[in-house]
Amino acid sequence: MPVLRPRTMPGVLELLPEEQRLFAAMLATVRAGFERFGFAPIETPAIEYSDILLTKQGGETERQVYFVTPTGALDRGGALPELALRFDLTVPLARYVAEHEHDLVFPFRRYQIQRVYRGERPQRGRFREFYQCDADVVGKDRLGLHHDAEMIAVIHTVLRDLGLGTFRVTLNHRKLLRGILTGFGIAEDERQAAVLREIDKLDKRSPEEVRAALRGGDCALGDQAAGGILTVLDARSTGYTETTTLLASLGLNNPLANEGREELTTVLTTAHALGVPPETVGVDLAIARGLDYYTGTVFETRLLDQPGIGSIASGGRYENLAGHYTRSHLPGVGFSIGATRLYWQLREAKLLPALPVITTEVLVALTGEEDRANALDIARELRAHGWRVETVLETGKLAAQFKRADRLGIRWVVLTGGEERTTASVSLKDLKNGEQRRLPRKDLLPYLQEQHRKSPRASGDADEAGTI
Amino acid sequence: MPVLRPRTMPGVLELLPEEQRLFAAMLATVRAGFERFGFAPIETPAIEYSDILLTKQGGETERQVYFVTPTGALDRGGALPELALRFDLTVPLARYVAEHEHDLVFPFRRYQIQRVYRGERPQRGRFREFYQCDADVVGKDRLGLHHDAEMIAVIHTVLRDLGLGTFRVTLNHRKLLRGILTGFGIAEDERQAAVLREIDKLDKRSPEEVRAALRGGDCALGDQAAGGILTVLDARSTGYTETTTLLASLGLNNPLANEGREELTTVLTTAHALGVPPETVGVDLAIARGLDYYTGTVFETRLLDQPGIGSIASGGRYENLAGHYTRSHLPGVGFSIGATRLYWQLREAKLLPALPVITTEVLVALTGEEDRANALDIARELRAHGWRVETVLETGKLAAQFKRADRLGIRWVVLTGGEERTTASVSLKDLKNGEQRRLPRKDLLPYLQEQHRKSPRASGDADEAGTI
Numbered sequence: 001m002p003v004l005r006p007r008t009m010p011g012v013l014e015l016l017p018e019e020q021r022l023f024a025a026m027l028a029t030v031r032a033g034f035e036r037f038g039f040a041p042i043e044t045p046a047i048e049y050s051d052i053l054l055t056k057q058g059g060e061t062e063r064q065v066y067f068v069t070p071t072g073a074l075d076r077g078g079a080l081p082e083l084a085l086r087f088d089l090t091v092p093l094a095r096y097v098a099e100h101e102h103d104l105v106f107p108f109r110r111y112q113i114q115r116v117y118r119g120e121r122p123q124r125g126r127f128r129e130f131y132q133c134d135a136d137v138v139g140k141d142r143l144g145l146h147h148d149a150e151m152i153a154v155i156h157t158v159l160r161d162l163g164l165g166t167f168r169v170t171l172n173h174r175k176l177l178r179g180i181l182t183g184f185g186i187a188e189d190e191r192q193a194a195v196l197r198e199i200d201k202l203d204k205r206s207p208e209e210v211r212a213a214l215r216g217g218d219c220a221l222g223d224q225a226a227g228g229i230l231t232v233l234d235a236r237s238t239g240y241t242e243t244t245t246l247l248a249s250l251g252l253n254n255p256l257a258n259e260g261r262e263e264l265t266t267v268l269t270t271a272h273a274l275g276v277p278p279e280t281v282g283v284d285l286a287i288a289r290g291l292d293y294y295t296g297t298v299f300e301t302r303l304l305d306q307p308g309i310g311s312i313a314s315g316g317r318y319e320n321l322a323g324h325y326t327r328s329h330l331p332g333v334g335f336s337i338g339a340t341r342l343y344w345q346l347r348e349a350k351l352l353p354a355l356p357v358i359t360t361e362v363l364v365a366l367t368g369e370e371d372r373a374n375a376l377d378i379a380r381e382l383r384a385h386g387w388r389v390e391t392v393l394e395t396g397k398l399a400a401q402f403k404r405a406d407r408l409g410i411r412w413v414v415l416t417g418g419e420e421r422t423t424a425s426v427s428l429k430d431l432k433n434g435e436q437r438r439l440p441r442k443d444l445l446p447y448l449q450e451q452h453r454k455s456p457r458a459s460g461d462a463d464e465a466g467t468i
Numbered sequence: 469m470p471v472l473r474p475r476t477m478p479g480v481l482e483l484l485p486e487e488q489r490l491f492a493a494m495l496a497t498v499r500a501g502f503e504r505f506g507f508a509p510i511e512t513p514a515i516e517y518s519d520i521l522l523t524k525q526g527g528e529t530e531r532q533v534y535f536v537t538p539t540g541a542l543d544r545g546g547a548l549p550e551l552a553l554r555f556d557l558t559v560p561l562a563r564y565v566a567e568h569e570h571d572l573v574f575p576f577r578r579y580q581i582q583r584v585y586r587g588e589r590p591q592r593g594r595f596r597e598f599y600q601c602d603a604d605v606v607g608k609d610r611l612g613l614h615h616d617a618e619m620i621a622v623i624h625t626v627l628r629d630l631g632l633g634t635f636r637v638t639l640n641h642r643k644l645l646r647g648i649l650t651g652f653g654i655a656e657d658e659r660q661a662a663v664l665r666e667i668d669k670l671d672k673r674s675p676e677e678v679r680a681a682l683r684g685g686d687c688a689l690g691d692q693a694a695g696g697i698l699t700v701l702d703a704r705s706t707g708y709t710e711t712t713t714l715l716a717s718l719g720l721n722n723p724l725a726n727e728g729r730e731e732l733t734t735v736l737t738t739a740h741a742l743g744v745p746p747e748t749v750g751v752d753l754a755i756a757r758g759l760d761y762y763t764g765t766v767f768e769t770r771l772l773d774q775p776g777i778g779s780i781a782s783g784g785r786y787e788n789l790a791g792h793y794t795r796s797h798l799p800g801v802g803f804s805i806g807a808t809r810l811y812w813q814l815r816e817a818k819l820l821p822a823l824p825v826i827t828t829e830v831l832v833a834l835t836g837e838e839d840r841a842n843a844l845d846i847a848r849e850l851r852a853h854g855w856r857v858e859t860v861l862e863t864g865k866l867a868a869q870f871k872r873a874d875r876l877g878i879r880w881v882v883l884t885g886g887e888e889r890t891t892a893s894v895s896l897k898d899l900k901n902g903e904q905r906r907l908p909r910k911d912l913l914p915y916l917q918e919q920h921r922k923s924p925r926a927s928g929d930a931d932e933a934g935t936i
Contacts, residue, residue, distance in 0.1 A: 004523060006567035006793035008513055009551060014564070016571050017508035017578065024509055036851045038828040038858025040485035040876070041492055045476055045597045046514060046583065047534070055472060066515070067537045068553070070587030083477060085536070096482070099474035103484050105875050109858065110485065115514065119538030129513045146840075146861040157851070273841050275848040325474035360506040372614075373741050380743040383504045383625070390506025390577065393614040407573050408508070 011120060011128030013340050018409065023343050025355040026162060027113055030133045030337060033158035034111035037150065039135050042110045044092040046117070050084040052095050055324040064118045066128075085117035089134040089336065090293075090321075097138050098325035106140035107147070113339070125348075127340050136334025138321055143331045145263055148297040148317055149270030151335055155301055155313045156276045158337070163353040164346070166304040168238065168280055169313070172287040173264040174294055179257020180232055180250075180285075184225045193292065194218035199233060200288040203310075207234075233285040239278035240268060246283060260296075267297055295319040297333065309345045313337045359388070362448070363405040366392040367417040374416050378426065381445060405431060412448065479588060479596030481808050486877065491811050493823040494630060495581055498601045498805060501626035502579035505618065507603050510578045512560040514585070518552040520563050523792040532586045534596075553585035557602040557804065558761075558789075565606050566793035574608035575615070581807070593816075595808050604802025606789055611799045613731055616765040616785055617738030619803055623769055623781045624744045626805070631821040632814070634772040636706065636748055637781070640755040641732040642762055647725020648700055648718075648753075652693045661760065662686035667701060668756040671778075675702075701753045707746035708736060714751060728764075735765055763787040765801065777813045781805045827856070830916070831873040834860040835885040842884050842909075846894065849913060873899060880916065 008014055015023055031041075047068050054065065067081040086092050089112045097108060113133045120126050135154055137147045152169050159167050177199075181192050198213045205213075207230055213219065214226040221229070237246040247261050264283070271281060289298040296317035303309055315335025322330050346352045362382055364375045372395075379391040390410065392401050398415070405413050415427040426444050429436040439447055476482055483491055499509075515536050522533065535549040554560050557580045565576060581601045588594050603622055605615050620637050627635050645667075649660050666681045673681075675698055681687065682694040689697070705714040715729050732751070739749060757766040764785035771777055783803025790798050814820045830850055832843045840863075847859040858878065860869050866883070873881050883895040894912050897904040907915055 003795060004519060004792055006520065006563045006790075007517065008563075008567075009515060009517060012513040012515070014512060014567075015510070016568060017510055020509050020511060035826060035828070035856050036854070038831075038856060038878075040828075041488050042483070042485055043488060044482060045480040047477060047480070047585065047597055049475065049477060051472060052474065065539055066551075067539065069535045069537065069549070071533055071535065072587070081537070083534075095474045095476075099476075100484060105872060107861075117515070119540070129515055142862075144862045150859070150861065270840075270844070273844045275845075322474075324472055327471060358503060360503070360508075363506075372738075376738070376741045377743075386504070388503050388506060391618070393575075393618065394610075394612045404573060410506075 009128065010122035011126060013127060013130070013344055019347075021357040021359060022352060022355060023339075025357045026343060026353070027131070027133065027339060029161045029355060030158050030339065031111070031113060033154060033161055034133075034135050036157065037109075037135075037154050039109045039111040039137075039154075042093075042096060042112055043114055044086070044089075044096055044112070046085050046115065047083050048086055048092060048095065050080055050082055052325070053084050053086060053091055064120055066117045066119045087118050088116055089114060089132050090136075090334075093134070093136060093138075093334075094322040094330075095325055097330060098322040098328070101326060101328060101330075106138065107143060108138045109136075110138075111135045125341065125344065127344075130338060130340035133337040133339050134334060136332050138330050138332040141329050141331075143333065145266045145297075146270045148267045148333045149274060151315060151333055152267070152271040152281060152299065153274040153276050155299075155335060156280055159301065159313065163355065164303055164312075164351070165306075166279070167301055167312075168282050168304060169276075169299050169301045170236070170282045170284045170287060171264060171267065171297060171299045172283060172285055172289075173260040173297055174288075174316070175256050175296060176252075176260025176264060177233075177285070177288060179252060179254050179260055181229065182254050182256060183252065184221075184229055186219075186221070186225070191219065195221070195229070196288040197290055199229075199286055200290045202233075202286045236282060236284040236286075238282040240272050240281070241278070243268060243281070243283045263296060289314065289316055291316075293318040293321075299335070306345075306349060306351065309342075309349070312342050357409075359409045360390050361387050361410065362389045362412045362414060363401065363408075363410045364389060364391045364414045364416070365398060365401045366395050367398055367401075367415075368395055371416045371421060374421070375414075378414055378416065378441075378444065382448070385445060385449070387448065402429075402431075414444065477596065478590035479594060481595060481598070481812055487815075489825040489827060490820060490823060491807075493825045494811060494821070495599070495601065495807060497629045497823060498626050498807065499579070499581060501622060501629055502601075502603050504625065505577075505603075505622050507577045507579040507605075507622075510561075510564060510580050511582055512554070512557075512564055512580070514553050514583065515551050516554055516560060516563065518548055518550055520793070521552050521554060521559055532588055534585045534587045555586050556584055557582060557600050558604075558802075561602070561604060561606075561802075562790040562798075563793055565798060566790040566796070569794060569796060569798075574606070575611060576606045577604075578606075579603045593809065593812065595812075598806060598808035601805040601807050602802060604800050606798050606800040609797050609799075611801065613734045613765075614738045616731075616735045616801045617742060619783060619801055620735070620739040620749060620767065621742040621744050623767075623803060624748055627769065627781065631823065632771055632780075632819070633774075634747070635769055635780075636750050636772060637744075637767050637769045638704070638750045638752045638755060639732060639735065639765060639767045640751060640753055640757075641728040641765055642756075642784070643724050643764060644720075644728030644732060645701075645753070645756060647720060647722050647728055649697065650722050650724060651720070652689075652697055654687075654689070654693070659686065659688075663689070663697070664756040665758055667697075667754055668758045670701075670754045704750060704752040704754075706750040708740050708749070709746070711736060711749070711751045731764060757782065757784055759784075761786040761789075767803070774813075774817060774819065777810075777817070780810050827877045828858050829855050829878065830857045830880045830882060831869065831876075831878045832857060832859045832882045833866060833869045833884070834863050835866055835869075835883075836863055839884045839889060842889070843882075846882055846884065846909075846912065850916070853913060853917070855916065870897075870899075882912065 066085040068083040069081045116132050117129050155169050178192050198210050211226050214221045237243040294316040298316035300311035301313035317333040319331050321332045364379045366375050379389045382389045411432050413429045420426050424441050425438050426441050427438050534553040536551040537549045584600050585597050646660050666678050679694050682689045705711040762784040766784035768779035769781035785801040787799050789800045832847045834843050847857045850857045879900050881897045888894050892909050893906050894909050895906050
């Protein structure tokens with residue numbers, strides 16, 4: 001039989017089991033953080049109706065959508081297929097909230113950790129199938145600004161628990177930005193949007209390039225306005241005091257800008273009250289967040305020692321989440337962590353965090369058929385008390401079994417053969433320090449439990465760690 | 469703006485948050501069971517190359533595949549799209565093992581809990597996007613029969629922990645079946661397969677219908693052979709003693725059947741040694757498991773009080789998992805739980821299990837702006853000690869806040885306003901019993917921790933429960 005080369009498409013990050021354990025620990029940490037702030041889990045199907053997915057954004061997004069076709073429906077003669085894969089978790093959230101509006105409790109606090117799909121051109125570090133971890137709160141008719149601040153606290157908790165080093169959540173405000181543009185005579189929505197799109201590129205292009213772009217195309221600014229805007233938006237700060245000073249110093253002369261400034265100040269005050277340390281917040285007036293649906297607070301988060309990684313947790317406020325699917329007014333605020341890309345970047349930088357991973361804890365070895373019943377019974381007893389135990393099921397050399405335990409990261413190896421069998425005892429080897437001891441068979445479980453009390457093992461209890 | 473009706477395609481099970489919590493608890497229980505037996509987690513992409521997915525099975529499966537097409541590649545003029553969504557977790561496992569063969573430790577024990585996709589005709593209780601929970605062990609060159617037995621023990625552990633009532637894992641063996649058919653003069657592979665396909669329908673059709681089918685079509689059996697086969701395959705048993713008697717009583721007259729009987733006996737003996745209780749195992753010679761790749765042990769699992777639900781955990785042994793992708797010989801054994809369908813059926817039957825779900829534990833109420841800083845600080849302190857806490861962020865009537873806690877299943881409500889504020893105290897209401905008590909502010913955390921010690925809360929520590 002000819003053999004087909006086993007492979008996956010580019011843009012997919014498939015992990016080996018030991019990598020998967022760490023990635024799972026990262027997702028579990030994020031999930032525990034979301035839950036500690038009272039967010040409820042939801043999941044939505046990967047496959048949605050195309051018309052539902054494609055109302056919101058056109059252009060770029062639509063070019064990246066993966067369409068889905070059952071065999072019988074191939075070749076539709078040019079019509080767009082009825083189904084497609086979600087490309088983010090925000091559009092499905094909007095559809096979910098509109099569809100289940102009457103069954104939900106508002107403000108609706110949900111988190112969602114699932115894969116999304118984008119038909120991007122393959123490129124190093126760009127993924128076509130990847131995890132997003134989203135937390136959002138959606139209000140009915142209204143949603144206070146304190147919720148925006150809480151998102152900063154959630155990000156702070158999650159990133160601290162992930163142990164990725166120092167980081168900063170940098171905020172801005174779309175009303176403040178638009179007010180500033182209005183002050184420069186740019187008042188039309190579309191022209192403001194065009195200018196914001198260019199501003200958003202300031203972290204990837206030089207100020208000169210952005211300035212040139214502001215003078216051409218849809219922006220068509222005069223040289224003085226372009227320069228003036230770039231000068232104003234160059235402002236940034238760290239911490240509550242410096243930020244308050246910065247915001248107060250802005251010479252704003254229109255209501256929109258003032259409203260933005262006041263809202264941003266409220267958000268920062270509440271973040272402070274929620275215990276977010278000053279060094280982890282700041283303001284950067286050049287942050288625009290390209291997505292059109294943001295209307296108030298916007299924010300990005302960067303690892304201070306790894307600026308090249310870019311924002312790892314971004315989001316903001318949208319005044320009307322689900323306007324395409326319901327006449328209800330549903331304002332919201334939320335953010336997203338691109339977990340697959342984050343994991344990949346940390347791995348590339350050799351900065352993967354040391355989270356407690358769930359591994360098998362005990363290997364019960366087997367060297368002779370005459371020990372099988374005893375070995376199986378030991379495994380059964382340990383499992384009954386919550387231990388994660390692999391039993392070697394085929395007799396073989398002990399050296400190979402130790403090697404297996406070592407490769408799989410299993411700490412304890414239980415030996416039952418030879419002299420142990422005749423004396424109703426077991427030997428227990430601790431691969432962490434190489435020590436081996438002989439114990440009466442009946443003392444094995446109590447001994448392991450005592451060791452466990454001394455250094456607790458990971459068991460999904462990551463959410464017991466100290467946090468915000 | 470016209471509003472689009474929010475909806476998902478038929479064949480999708482989307483859950484409300486409180487349902488999602490229970491479904492997540494079910495998956496967590498399955499996962500903990502898999503981990504307690506030393507299985508390692510893997511995940512594979514939902515999107516695979518079509519040629520990889522479609523090597524193994526033709527016909528039915530291919531008609532149910534969802535193909536995936538990026539916008540730019542629509543209209544390929546009749547050619548099959550390059551990409552498709554996985555329809556099970558076994559083909560991706562085969563591809564994964566072949567692709568990463570040199571990085572894996574054999575026997576490779578993996579579990580995988582992910583969604584799969586099938587373009588089925590919509591039908592009540594049939595899903596197009598659903599979770600499967602698979603555990604498999606794959607050997608290199610060889611894999612002992614004790615692994616088959618361990619799968620029975622894993623199923624026993626998982627189903628007992630799920631708390632779904634009494635159940636039974638019913639086994640059979642393809643070699644035994646094929647040997648019996650050979651004894652009836654049906655020796656050719658294809659004719660055996662045709663007969664097994666009809667036998668497999670015995671749980672859905674009457675013996676008369678199956679008998680008629682055996683006489684026609686690809687089977688073309690004489691009336692006597694058809695009747696004889698149905699009589700032999702009518703044998704079933706429960707428990708180790710009865711099963712041993714049954715197997716011994718079969719008058720087998722060819723080596724293949726004898727080999728099957730011996731293997732099945734070994735599997736049952738090991739399952740017994742692993743602590744699987746007699747009432748949860750049995751043999752049913754009419755179980756065939758249609759999938760062509762099974763070559764040895766096959767098994768199904770039924771809830772004894774809910775026979776209508778059908779098999780909820782099925783699997784078996786395959787002699788060569790990844791022959792399409794590698795020349796290595798990789799035998800395996802494993803099983804699958806269709807979690808979405810199981811959840812749906814239990815919900816329909818009003819038999820959803822009472823698993824510990826992860827909910828928010830504390831709601832910190834807010835009735836006046838003057839209490840905000842104190843309320844946020846209380847929430848911060850409780851979270852720092854692992855509590856899951858929602859803070860009400862908009863001042864409002866207390867009655868509405870109590871109602872919210874009640875609807876969201878939150879047990880404790882903390883009140884900080886009024887007299888509490890002036891006396892540095894808080895009031896704590898336990899919605900479980902309606903009791904409310906006043907505490908000094910500093911005693912809140914110790915009091916909650918004391919209550920927690922009395923009745924531990926769910927925190928992903930389901931795997932601490934007593935198990936096999």
